[in-house]
Amino acid sequence: MQIEIDALERNGTWKARVEVRGDTQVAGIDYDETFAPIAKLVSVRTFLAITVIEGWEIHQLDENNAFLHGDLREEVYMRLQPNFSSSHPNKFLQVPRQEHLDVVYCVLRYLNGSPGQGILFRSDSSLQLYAFCDADWAACPKTLRSLTVYYVQLGTSHISWKTKKQPTVARSSAEAEYRAMAMTTCSSVGQHV
Incomplete structure (x- = not known):
């Protein structure tokens, strides 16, 4: 994740999940038909648990980031996902108090003292x-x-x-x-x- 953030800052770009299928779409017919595979973490954890239980092999391919380099000369139709920029800010962010900061420090101390802790998938x-x-x-x-x-x-x-x-x-x-x-x-x- 840090590699992706560094690349975003280095390139001066921030990723937006935009679905573009200019290779197969026809003007006025199927611009709303898009497919962008996004895996939820629960799906990944479920897949890993089943893989371990069944004794299957796992191969991993790391792709740090993908950017569109160059200038577009073609007309491209894009649509942002409806919930792309929605987030749930911390409910105490507007008026934080010392007790909130103390809790944050407690969590950070726990995380710092527990490197390598994770979820165990038993075979x-x-x-x-x-x-x-x-x-x-x-x-x-x-x-x-x-x-x-x-x-x-x-x-x-x-x-x-x-x-x-x-x-x-x-x-x-x-x-x-x-x-x-x-x-x-x-x-x-x-x-x-």
Whole structure:
């Protein structure tokens, strides 16, 4: 990742995920039909877990970055992805306090003292999918929205986890738990949550 960032700074360019298929598209017919393969990390972790369990060989090809060099002389039709520039800034970024900085330092000290820590994919694991979730009802004191926490594992390999505020206020702890289960189920079957 650092190599890519250095290359971006060196070239004075920043990548945008743009889908262009000028080689096969016809004007006015199929400019909206694009395909850009993007792998989600949960897909990569699932693939690695299955590969280890099944004893398959893995070959890796590293491509640091790809840039379009040169000037375009042709007319190119491009469309940015709708959620390209959306991000979820830290909720305390606007008014940070010392306690927030202390937490950041604590996390950085942990990461600095734990190099090489990662996810273990065991070869003697099963292909059984397990999902665990919990909800903290009305966890946010300002909005009273509940907090969903879940993680999914394939055998003994952790492949997905998330903590997220629920989109609406739950009327009871049971409703918050049901919403947490729904979010966990959607993530387990590969639906966007």
